[in-house]
Amino acid sequence: MIYIENILLCLIIPLGVSLIFLKGKVRRFLISFMCGMVACLFAAYIGGFIQDVSGLESEDVSVFLSPIIEEFLKFLPVLFYFYLFEPKDDDLMLMAIGIGVGFATFENSSYILASGAYSIKYILIRGAAVGVMHLTSMVVFAAGINYFKKYGGFSLAGIMGALTLAMSVHALYNLLVSTKNVVSYIGYCLPLVIVLWLYFSYANSKGIFIKKDYVSKGDDLI
């Protein structure tokens, strides 16, 4: 057993203190990163609670229920930010990336503490597969919101459709990697394939994703 709250405190305090010295977009990114970590903590709590209440095995919860819980908790802060602050496209994308990366980082930290970091293979899988998957689902979601807001078609059906689509990708990944044979490697490759697809789409698209010169301005750094 690991004390997940303590790990969160340990990681989040220096990040929180660093906010004093930052401003603008970098500060917003760091806040969203911390939101992602907190979302991961809540996901762990809810998963544990459902496991106790339903009597399901822990593997069943992680394969079949965690996609719903995790994706939902990642999307909530993005939607909150979108509706409350009406951000620009780039700001929304930055927020979504921060939440995805924060979630993945905290999840990876907790797993490594629980299972150890001795196997480089296991570490690479955690980093390149699960970690990347949390990021990609948020990038797609934010890109979708930006696109629909810009060109029409933004609606509850669209939001719910995007959310359940992300859950489905996550669920397929979980199912594939839950096997103990060659099929699991297809699962490990799935997030990277999606990232490559997104990258090429980004390279060919006109403004659906974050603008290329956005992070290189440097005007908001301390």
Next chain:
Amino acid sequence: MSILLIYDIVLSTIEAFVLIYVIWRSYKMVMASGSVWVLFFLASMIGLLLSDLYYITYSFIDPVTRMPFAFDEIAEFSMLLLLAAGFESINGSKKKINIPILIFSVVYLAVHIAAWIAWSGEWIQDIVFGIPYIYLFYLLITGIIRTEAFSKREITAFLILSVITFIVAAGEILGEGYIFLISSRGVSVASIIMEFGLLYKVIKTLKEPSTKYRSLYVTVLFFLMTLLDIYITEGVVYIFNNLFLVISPAVMYLAVKKELSQSDIY
């Protein structure tokens, strides 16, 4: 593995290949045109592909145990919602609710949902998953009436077949013995007449020179009715419906391509 499961896996695999082609072509269309509708269509077809892949994977991993949580249905849920969002983008400002059509959609889908519950016993799941079916069906019927995609005679025929399906499906759910048998055959006959009728209409609409969204509404209705009929039919009709389901993504893609080439969608 049972014969029926092997058959389902084979057809899902063929459908997955059809979907990969449709997704690839739609992706190229989105990148070239930036069309919102095509983007929704692309996302919904990805949802359908995920549903097929999940079903195939799970069937190989554990062909005996029923899924604890049906993610193939969640992917279908996503696909229906994204198609509905696409039609919302077409409707634009015409968002006034048409109460009679809404009631018709709810009642017509209620019997299907009841049939799912009777088969699976999963009350909450089946009702929740029924909501996007009702919404998409409602959007399609309002769109078909607004764009005059169906003539008055076709609408009458559709209504009569819907009512017959409603009655015989209710008989199938509630009846026993002889009544169940007759109702079951009735569902199959009504379903196959409806499917062939819609297929004829799809071909006719795709051949029309200018359709103003009509081909989108008709092809998606064909797809939706096929999806619904699969769950309430069996035997030869079930096989036919599965074959229709395999071709329906390609048919929808042809409609999207046709509308985009006419600059009807943006």
